[in-house]
Amino acid sequence: MGVAIRKTKAxxxxxxxxxxxxxxxxxxxxxxxxxxxxxxRFNAVGLPHRRVEAWRYTDLRTQMKEAKRLASLxxxxxxxxxxxARDLFAGAGFRKLMVVxxxxxxxxxxxxxxxxxxxxxxxxxxxxxxxxxxxxxLGPVVxxxxxxxxxxxxxxxxxxxxxxxxxxxxxxxxxxxFVTTNWVATSMFTRSLVNIGAxxxxxxxxxxxxxxxxxxxxxxxxxxxxxxxxRIDHIKVVGEGNGALHIGSLLANIGARAxxxxxxxxxxxxxxxxxxxxxxxxxxxxxxxxxxALLSGTQHADTTLAIEHAAENxxxxxxxxxxxxxxxxxxxxxxxxxxxxxxxTDAKMMSRALLLSDEAEADSKPELExxxxxxxxxxxxxxxxxxxxxxxxxxxRGIPPADAKALLIQAFIGEIIEGAANESVRDALTGAMLxxxxxxx
Amino acid sequence: xxxLLEIKGxxxxxxxxRKIIQGLDLTVNKGEIHAIMGxxxxxxxxxxxxxxxxxxxxxxxxxxxxNGEDLLAMEADERAAKGVFLAFQxxxxxxxxxxxxxxxxxxxxxxxxRGEEELSSPDLIKRVREIAxxxxxxxxxxxxxxxxxxxxxxxxxxxxxxxxxxxPSLCVLDxxxxxxxxxxxxxVANGVNALRSAERGMIVITHYQRLLDYIVPDxxxxxxxxxIVRTGGADLARELEATGYxxxxxxxx
Ligand SMILES: Nc1ncnc2c1ncn2[C@@H]1O[C@H](COP(=O)(O)OP(=O)(O)OP(=O)(O)O)[C@@H](O)[C@H]1O
Ligand SMILES: [Mg+2]
Numbered sequence: 278m279g280v281a282i283r284k285t286k287a288x289x290x291x292x293x294x295x296x297x298x299x300x301x302x303x304x305x306x307x308x309x310x311x312x313x314x315x316x317x318r319f320n321a322v323g324l325p326h327r328r329v330e331a332w333r334y335t336d337l338r339t340q341m342k343e344a345k346r347l348a349s350l351x352x353x354x355x356x357x358x359x360x361x362a363r364d365l366f367a368g369a370g371f372r373k374l375m376v377v378x379x380x381x382x383x384x385x386x387x388x389x390x391x392x393x394x395x396x397x398x399x400x401x402x403x404x405x406x407x408x409x410x411x412x413x414x415l416g417p418v419v420x421x422x423x424x425x426x427x428x429x430x431x432x433x434x435x436x437x438x439x440x441x442x443x444x445x446x447x448x449x450x451x452x453x454x455f456v457t458t459n460w461v462a463t464s465m466f467t468r469s470l471v472n473i474g475a476x477x478x479x480x481x482x483x484x485x486x487x488x489x490x491x492x493x494x495x496x497x498x499x500x501x502x503x504x505x506x507x508r509i510d511h512i513k514v515v516g517e518g519n520g521a522l523h524i525g526s527l528l529a530n531i532g533a534r535a536x537x538x539x540x541x542x543x544x545x546x547x548x549x550x551x552x553x554x555x556x557x558x559x560x561x562x563x564x565x566x567x568x569x570a571l572l573s574g575t576q577h578a579d580t581t582l583a584i585e586h587a588a589e590n591x592x593x594x595x596x597x598x599x600x601x602x603x604x605x606x607x608x609x610x611x612x613x614x615x616x617x618x619x620x621x622t623d624a625k626m627m628s629r630a631l632l633l634s635d636e637a638e639a640d641s642k643p644e645l646e647x648x649x650x651x652x653x654x655x656x657x658x659x660x661x662x663x664x665x666x667x668x669x670x671x672x673x674r675g676i677p678p679a680d681a682k683a684l685l686i687q688a689f690i691g692e693i694i695e696g697a698a699n700e701s702v703r704d705a706l707t708g709a710m711l712x713x714x715x716x717x718x
Numbered sequence: 719x720x721x722l723l724e725i726k727g728x729x730x731x732x733x734x735x736r737k738i739i740q741g742l743d744l745t746v747n748k749g750e751i752h753a754i755m756g757x758x759x760x761x762x763x764x765x766x767x768x769x770x771x772x773x774x775x776x777x778x779x780x781x782x783x784x785n786g787e788d789l790l791a792m793e794a795d796e797r798a799a800k801g802v803f804l805a806f807q808x809x810x811x812x813x814x815x816x817x818x819x820x821x822x823x824x825x826x827x828x829x830x831x832r833g834e835e836e837l838s839s840p841d842l843i844k845r846v847r848e849i850a851x852x853x854x855x856x857x858x859x860x861x862x863x864x865x866x867x868x869x870x871x872x873x874x875x876x877x878x879x880x881x882x883x884x885x886p887s888l889c890v891l892d893x894x895x896x897x898x899x900x901x902x903x904x905x906v907a908n909g910v911n912a913l914r915s916a917e918r919g920m921i922v923i924t925h926y927q928r929l930l931d932y933i934v935p936d937x938x939x940x941x942x943x944x945x946i947v948r949t950g951g952a953d954l955a956r957e958l959e960a961t962g963y964x965x966x967x968x969x970x971x
Contacts, residue, residue: 665774667812669794670810672794673794673795673798674798674827674880675799675824676823677827678793680823680827681795685815687814688813689814692814
């Protein structure tokens with residue numbers, strides 16, 4: 278490009294972070310080169326802004342005022358805070374792994390009695406050993422033109438690696454809890470990998486939380502590699518503090534005849550961008566991707582999904598719902614691509630927004646890009662307020678207006694929560710929803 | 719006799735200024751059942767909505783009292799807690815809200831509003847099941863989302879179930895017989911009759927004499943063009959069945 282754009286304060290800050298950290302970031306020769314290349318890609322384009330199509334509704338260049346310093350390794354006080362932090366999944370019996378202020382903390386994680394076929398390690402170790410996790414595993418699914426992801430690749434220092442050997446059916450769900458403890462705003466870059474071998478199955482939940490009133494910044498990425506005939510249930514809950522910037526990328530590559538259930542739930546944070554890059558690489562795979570967002574105040578939550586049906590006979594359902602109050606804004610961008618030869622693809626995408634105030638806003642941009650001729654693909658979008666007729670019906674039975682609205686909101690978002698196969702997950706999400714409703718009153 | 723409901727000189731219009739209720743006077747005493755019959759579009763459902771407190775109507779004149787309290791000053795949920803129940807002509811479907819969840823919310827909200835203790839879930843479920851049985855409502859239906867995919871008759875039975883559970887003091891039944899087959903009509907009528915009491919009043923809106931064979935009214939009103947144009951005993955309904963409304967419509971116009 279001929280025009281030299283002046284770097285923003287945040288962009289300069291991010292460059293400083295990288296220059297200052299690159300010598301200490303885990304990684305051998307290969308990883309170091311991958312990081313450098315990723316940083317160069319970011320640096321060439323800078324923070325995404327509204328003229329970048331994929332970021333049209335979320336102008337990070339304007340909204341991200343500065344880069345916060347990198348979080349330091351958690352000390353004892355931080356670990357204590359993290360241990361005592363509210364846990365949506367407490368009592369569910371999940372295997373809990375803790376990532377505190379961006380660092381995987383083994384002593385706070387339940388690593389006892391690992392089931393045969395399950396291996397867990399800190400991402401920092403994997404990177405230091407120069408395992409090619411960042412570079413090669415995902416192949417074509419990693420978009421090399423996304424600046425936020427490039428930043429993650431350049432700066433990710435830690436996270437978890439979960440390896441499930443072929444044929445292993447893990448019955449106990451794994452919960453990766455990302456907790457920010459420091460009230461002084463910092464930034465955290467984490468990268469995780471979940472590899473489900475052929476014929477194996479697992480449920481992996483990730484939750485993200487931190488203190489209210491702090492403008493901390495999270496850039497987190499999760500790579501899912503799912504083998505043929507495997508099954509993954511992946512749930513991500515964003516319950517960040519009310520000042521937080523959360524950028525999350527999901528990179529999923531799913532094999533043949535596999536089952537991919539993905540559920541994202543946003544009930545926290547200030548500016549949230551959840552981007553999902555999904556590739557159904559093998560034939561006959563069934564994917565159910567759902568997202569729910571409960572937004573209020575001045576929250577801005579952007580969910581951007583790109584799913585590619587790369588092989589034939591795949592089926593996918595994409596269902597996204599947002600409840601938007603006050604002056605909050607929900608964004609959904611969904612693109613389904615059907616590759617040449619991916620015949621008999623059956624894909625249906627739906628996004629709905631329920632607006633609770635006149636100033637609330639929802640934007641939806643569905644897209645289909647189809648290169649095969651024998652497919653069934655469709656999408657739909659609705660945006661509306663609470664139905665007055667339904668509200669009256671409930672009130673006519675004695676239910677006060679606030680409770681009646683809450684009931685209708687629950688019913689609306691319930692379709693997303695029902696998508697979780699695990700009952701404890703449904704209970705936890707219902708709890709999060711009720712907590713959100715309670716705060717509104 | 720004590721007046722349960724008093725409507726005096728009521729005028730109501732819908733947003734946009736169209737006059738629907740035009741000078742209605744009606745007193746329902748405790749223990750009485752009033753039937754309201756009248757041509758399509760006369761304003762019967764509108765009256766029921768105005769009584770239940772549906773937004774979107776402007777009351778341009780008149781007063782309505784329930785047990786001496788100003789009903790028009792209350793929101794719909796407050797009216798329900800005071801004992802007003804409207805069995806809807808077209809019950810609404812609410813996807814995602816299980817019937818039982820809805821019943822529990824309604825029942826306990828009313829109790830709370832009246833300063834009474836809420837009923838525990840097991841007790842409430844037991845009570846609902848017992849009523850459901852008398853109305854031939856399948857227990858499985860209670861787990862389904864409210865009215866979603868229910869047949870016309872099932873919806874009406876579900877309305878009757880709600881009424882029996884909530885034990886209102888004023889029941890307004892808007893064409894509860896429409897969409898019911900003969901057997902279901904008897905079941906629903908039995909349910910309604912079981913609620914007949916010296917403390918309760920009912921307004922039964924219907925087009926058909928048949929319902930009134932089962933739920934025998936004390937008083938029958940002919941409602942045309944927004945007001946009551948004739949009042950008589952139970953035999954008036956039979957007369958209407960023979961003559962129709964032609965004479966009243968011209969009278970009202
Ligand atoms: N929201 C509305 N907007 C416009 N017109 C309305 C509205 N509600 C009612 N009306 C009109 O008001 C009149 C009275 O309607 P209402 O439903 O009360 O009649 P009804 O006596 O119950 O008729 P039916 O016997 O067919 O049920 C009708 O002409 C109807 O079209
Ligand atoms: Mg009517």
